[in-house]
Structure formats: C-alpha cells, structure tokens
Amino acid sequence: MKTLDRPRSTATTGPPREGTRAGKPFWTSRRRDQLAGYLFIAPQLLGTVVFVLIPLGLVVWYSFHEWNVLAGTFHSVGTDNYRKLLDDPKLPGVLRATAYFSVGLVVLNLSLALALAVLLNQKLRGSVVFRTLFFSPVVVSLVAWTIVWGFLLQKNGGINAGLDLIGIKGPNWLRSEGTSMLSAIVVQCFKNVGLNMVLFLAALQGVPRELYEAATVDGAGRWRQFWRITVPLISPTILLTSIITVVGSLQVFAQIAVLTQGGPSGSTTVLVYYLYQQAFTFHHFGYGATLSVLLFLIVLVLTVIQWQMRKKWVFHES
Incomplete structure (x- = not known):
C-alpha cells in the first residue's frame, strides 16, 4: 500500500530561545x-x-612643554x-x-658569546661548571x-x-679618555655575555649532526663548516641577540653613572645619561622628554632596519 507523505511544515516550532540568533x-x-584568547592576553595588553x-x-x-619643578612652572613652548x-x-658628541x-x-658581546657557545658545545669535562660561571653575572645586581x-x-x-x-704599569682606566669608554664597554659586556651565550648554545644544539658528518665526508674543514652550516642555521638567534644587544646598548645608564659620570670631558656621556642630566640635574624636563623622543626614534629605526635585513641573511627568511 502506498503511504502518503505528510507535508513538511515550514513554520518554526516556537520563538528563538534567549541568547540565540535565528535559532x-x-x-x-x-x-x-576567542574570548579565552582575549582573556589570556588581557594582562599583557593592559600592562x-x-x-x-x-x-x-x-x-x-x-616635549612640547617646559616644566620647572623647583620654580613650580609648567607652560607650553x-x-x-x-x-x-x-x-x-x-648633542653631536653625545651621539x-x-x-x-x-x-x-x-x-664584542656577540663575538665573545658565540665563541664561548661554540667552545662549551664541545664534549668537554667541566663544561657545565663553566656555563654556570659565565651565566652567573646575568643574575647579579647591575x-x-x-x-x-x-x-x-x-x-x-x-x-x-x-x-x-x-x-x-696600568693607566687610570676610568679617568683617561682613551680607556674610559673601553672600560665601560668591557664591564657591560661581561655582565650580559652569559645571556647571549646561552641563547647561542641552545641554537647550536639544534643543528643536526648529520650535516657536519656529510660536510666532513665532502672534505669541508671546520672553518668552512662553521660559515656554511653553523652560521646560516643559527642566524635567527643571531638576529634575536643582535636586536636585544643593540637596544640594551642604547639604554645603558647605571654603568656610566657609577663608573665615569659621563667623564672625562664628556667622552662617555651617552644619550641616556645626557637625558638624565638635562631632566634631573638641570631640571629641564621638557628638553629631557625631547631627548627621550629622539632615543625612541633611534631605537625604532635601528630595530626596523635589522628586521628588514633579516630577509637577506637569515636562513628560511629569503
């Protein structure tokens, strides 16, 4: 017996429930x-x-105002x-x-950090102790x-x-124009070289050993292996450490303030220390803010240049 199909109703069974759209x-x-993602990034975004x-x-x-705290004046300039x-x-001497x-x-920092990482990446006795010794200054108070x-x-x-x-007979390291800047550079280098060393060491341990074995079979020496295999494969880490080191070098203050106070004859007066002098020594807060804007622009330009150059020498970025 042939059954008759019931006609399908096109009407909805009832009004949409609350919190729904078109059912x-x-x-x-x-x-x-999406909400979970926004909640996770909310603290960092707020900070x-x-x-x-x-x-x-x-x-x-x-930077468009002049503020003299001692005189209690604040006006637009x-x-x-x-x-x-x-x-x-x-300013030219400061720059x-x-x-x-x-x-x-x-x-100095990147060269020494890479050399130490290559050395400590070898299977040598006591390498763990030396890693700790070189990294320990990073956690010491600046x-x-x-x-x-x-x-x-x-x-x-x-x-x-x-x-x-x-x-x-050694010179007066911190009071001679020929050695004061070198001294500040060495002190800062030894303070943070351990951080870059650890980053380089992690990158080196990620390079496949099979590549070195194949290069050795082909007759490539250690120096050629370093430039043809090691450097290209750790180039992303080189980019990271170079950006971190460049930005950190432009923001140095405590070393100059404690070691040389910008002397002798202003030879170690870097931009951040000069900014500090203008704002907190001479109380020219407006001009100090202007120097801060200049520092921000310099850091921004150098970072963008390094980031754009990655396409030419960073492996997998071309």
Missing part, C-alpha cells in the same frame, strides 16, 4: 575560544597600555625644545659617544656588579695591581 546559539565554540603606550604619549606631550635639540652643541659604545658592545668593577679599575685597583706583577 543558533550565540556562544559557539569559536566565540568561546603594555599602562606602562608603555600611556607613558610614551605623555613623554611626547611633555611649542616646538622650542626640538629647535633646541637641533642647535645643541653637545658619537653613544655610537661608539653601541658598536663596541655589540661586536649596580653591585658595576661598583665592584669600579674598584677594580681604579688607578690603584685590582687590575693595575695584577699588571704590576708582570711589570706593566
């Missing part, structure tokens, strides 16, 4: 995942807004601080000292580290005492 639930799994974006905006705003920046006779410090620190080195680098300090034992 579909509002809290789908995709929206729940970035409160401690980075808002202070940066205030610094830019202060327009672009006078930026014109003062262009006409400042001390030159900053460039010397940054270039010297980056070259001020305490600098004060100790300040005593060692005095004219009658530990460094010159050691040189006297082998018949060498």
Whole structure:
C-alpha cells in the first residue's frame, strides 16, 4: 500500500530561545575560544597600555612643554625644545659617544658569546661548571656588579695591581679618555655575555649532526663548516641577540653613572645619561622628554632596519 507523505511544515516550532540568533546559539565554540584568547592576553595588553603606550604619549606631550619643578612652572613652548635639540652643541658628541659604545658592545658581546657557545658545545669535562660561571653575572645586581668593577679599575685597583706583577704599569682606566669608554664597554659586556651565550648554545644544539658528518665526508674543514652550516642555521638567534644587544646598548645608564659620570670631558656621556642630566640635574624636563623622543626614534629605526635585513641573511627568511 502506498503511504502518503505528510507535508513538511515550514513554520518554526516556537520563538528563538534567549541568547540565540535565528535559532543558533550565540556562544559557539569559536566565540568561546576567542574570548579565552582575549582573556589570556588581557594582562599583557593592559600592562603594555599602562606602562608603555600611556607613558610614551605623555613623554611626547611633555616635549612640547617646559616644566620647572623647583620654580613650580609648567607652560607650553611649542616646538622650542626640538629647535633646541637641533642647535645643541653637545648633542653631536653625545651621539658619537653613544655610537661608539653601541658598536663596541655589540661586536664584542656577540663575538665573545658565540665563541664561548661554540667552545662549551664541545664534549668537554667541566663544561657545565663553566656555563654556570659565565651565566652567573646575568643574575647579579647591575649596580653591585658595576661598583665592584669600579674598584677594580681604579688607578690603584685590582687590575693595575695584577699588571704590576708582570711589570706593566696600568693607566687610570676610568679617568683617561682613551680607556674610559673601553672600560665601560668591557664591564657591560661581561655582565650580559652569559645571556647571549646561552641563547647561542641552545641554537647550536639544534643543528643536526648529520650535516657536519656529510660536510666532513665532502672534505669541508671546520672553518668552512662553521660559515656554511653553523652560521646560516643559527642566524635567527643571531638576529634575536643582535636586536636585544643593540637596544640594551642604547639604554645603558647605571654603568656610566657609577663608573665615569659621563667623564672625562664628556667622552662617555651617552644619550641616556645626557637625558638624565638635562631632566634631573638641570631640571629641564621638557628638553629631557625631547631627548627621550629622539632615543625612541633611534631605537625604532635601528630595530626596523635589522628586521628588514633579516630577509637577506637569515636562513628560511629569503
């Protein structure tokens, strides 16, 4: 017997439930995942807004004003601080000292860190102890580290005492224009070289051993293996450490303040220390804010340049 199909009703069985749209639930799994993601990044986002974006905006705003805390005056000066920046006779020397410090620190730090990482990556006895020794300065207080080195680098300090034992008369490291900048670079390098060393060491341990074995079969020496295999494969880590070191070198302050106070004759007055002098010694807060904007732009430009250059020399980025 042939059965008759019942006509399908096109009417809805009832009004949509609350929290739904056209009969579909509002809290789908995709929206729940999105909400969870936003909640996870909310603390970091809030911290970035409160401690980075808002202070940066205030610094830019202060750079168009002059604020004298001692006199209790605060008034707008327009672009006078930026014109003062262009006409400042001390600024070229400050930028030159900053460039010397940054270039010297980056070259010395990265070279030494990579050399130590390559050495400690070998199967040598006691390598774990040496890793700990080289990394331990990273966790030491920066001020305490600098004060100790300040005593060692005095004219009658530990460094010159050691040189006297082998018949060498050491200079006054921190009071001579020829050695003061070098001393500050070395102190900062030894403070943070362990961090870059650990990063390089982790990258080296990720390089497949089969590549070295194949290169050895093909007759490639250790030096050729280093430039053709090691450097390309750890180039992302080289990029990371170079950005970290460049930014850190431009923000150095405690070492200069404790070791040389910008001397002798301003030879170690880097941009951050000069900013500090203008804002907190001479109480020119508006001009100090202008120097802060200049520092921010320098860091931003250098970081962008390094990031764009990665396409040419970072492995897998071309």
